[in-house]
Amino acid sequence: MKFEIQTEDNYSIMTLKSERLDSKVAPELKSQFIVLANTSDSGHLILDLSAISFADSSGLGALLLAQRLYRDLDRNLVLCNVPERIKSLLSISQLDNAFTIAADTDEGITLASEMEE
Known part of the structure; x- marks a missing residue:
């Protein structure tokens, strides 16, 4: 799974570079979420x-694993730039309310910061 991580003071932005989020990439992505969540300075x-x-x-x-990891660590996870097809899948799966979804990265940063107040 290709991705890019940008770490700032109180948050990290992880940009997935793959077109597919499926059984082939999920194990590696889960591992990366665990590592990132357990890095003390990674923030939201x-x-x-x-x-x-x-x-x-x-x-x-x-x-969902990422959501639980960050929630349990009192940090926030925000999905951003979510394509309509994936939004529909989240809605059909009744998971759209399980995540905070932002229109873009800037809104995601704002939402993550506001949620900690």
Whole structure:
């Protein structure tokens, strides 16, 4: 799974570079979420999904794992730049309310910061 991580003072932005969020990439992505969440200075996570055009249950499971990890650490996870196809999948799966979804990265940063207040 290709991705890019940019770490700032109180948040990290992880930009996924793969088009697929499926069973082939989910295990590696889960591992990366665990490492990033357990890095004490990583702060909140803004996850940029702009490149994703396909997701399956394994991919959604990886996102749910990240959500639980960050929630349990009193940090926030915000999905941003979520393509309509993936938004529809989240809605059909009744997971759209499980995540905070932002229109873009800037809004994601703002939402993550506001949620900590």
